Amino acid sequence: MPFVIVEREETLVAGLAVRSPKRALGKARDKDLEKTWSTLLAQNVDKPLASAYVDHAPEINSYYTQIVGYECTSIDQVGRGHLVSRIPAGTYAKFSSVGTFPDLFDALWGQIRDAEESQQIQRSYTGDFEFYPHAFGIDLYVAIVPPATMQGPQ
Numbered sequence: 001m002p003f004v005i006v007e008r009e010e011t012l013v014a015g016l017a018v019r020s021p022k023r024a025l026g027k028a029r030d031k032d033l034e035k036t037w038s039t040l041l042a043q044n045v046d047k048p049l050a051s052a053y054v055d056h057a058p059e060i061n062s063y064y065t066q067i068v069g070y071e072c073t074s075i076d077q078v079g080r081g082h083l084v085s086r087i088p089a090g091t092y093a094k095f096s097s098v099g100t101f102p103d104l105f106d107a108l109w110g111q112i113r114d115a116e117e118s119q120q121i122q123r124s125y126t127g128d129f130e131f132y133p134h135a136f137g138i139d140l141y142v143a144i145v146p147p148a149t150m151q152g153p154q
Contacts, residue, residue, distance in 0.1 A: 003093045003094055003111065003112075003120075003121070004093070004094050005093055005094075006093075006141075007089075007091055007092075008087075008089060008090065008092050008141065010086060010088055011052075011071065011086075011129060012072050012073065012074070012075075012085070012086060012087075013050045013051065013052035013067050013069055013070070013071055013072070013085050013087065013129055014067070014069050014070060014072050014077070014078040014079065014082045014083065014084045015051075015069015015070060015082050015083065016036050016039060016068050016083070017036075017065055017066070017067055017083050018032050018033050018036045018068060019065050033066065033068065036068045040068050040069060045069070045079070047070035047072060047077065048070060048071045048131060048132070048133075049070055049071075050069060050071040050129060050130060050131050050132065051066055051067065051068050051069065051129065051130045051132075052067040052069075052085040052087055052127060052128070052129040053065075053066055053127065053128040054087075054127050056125040065085075067084075069082060087126075087141075087143075088126050088127060090124070090126060091143070091146045092143055093115065093121045093141070093142045094139060094140070095108050095111050095112060095138075095140045096137070096138065096139045098136050098137045099136060099137075100136060104137075104138060105138065109140075112142055121142065121145075122145040123143065123144055124144055124145050126143040128140070128141060128142045128143055129141050
């Protein structure tokens with residue numbers, strides 16, 4: 001499915017942090033990430049599952065922090081010991097798919113790379129996030145420069 005451009009309000013994602021210097025953004029297999037998801041799921045979180053990507057270092061295409069957790073609407077909903085990431089309001093490219101992991105995840109990040117390479121989107125690296133509507137689906141939001149202000153190759 002092709003992506004759609006959407007405007008979003010600020011989003012809060014709370015949970016456990018994983019610093020991922022070992023793999024490029026969009027690579028599915030990471031034992032530290034899998035362990036963090038297992039830890040979070042063992043806490044019986046009763047909110048919509050989500051994951052936020054913050055603290056990007058796009059110049060080296062590798063370093064970022066991923067908050068593995070859940071969407072919340074206020075600080076009062078944050079579980080003890082969990083961190084909160086604030087994903088700013090802005091313009092996002094929304095990629096959605098249904099399938100099985102990790103193939104589903106790999107395919108979505110492939111679509112994002114293709115959209116970037118074909119200059120359909122220009123990422124802003126202000127914060128990306130994923131929502132999991134069910135066990136076989138992802139809605140992945142990538143922060144982008146609004147299309148009207150995108151700059152082509154110089």
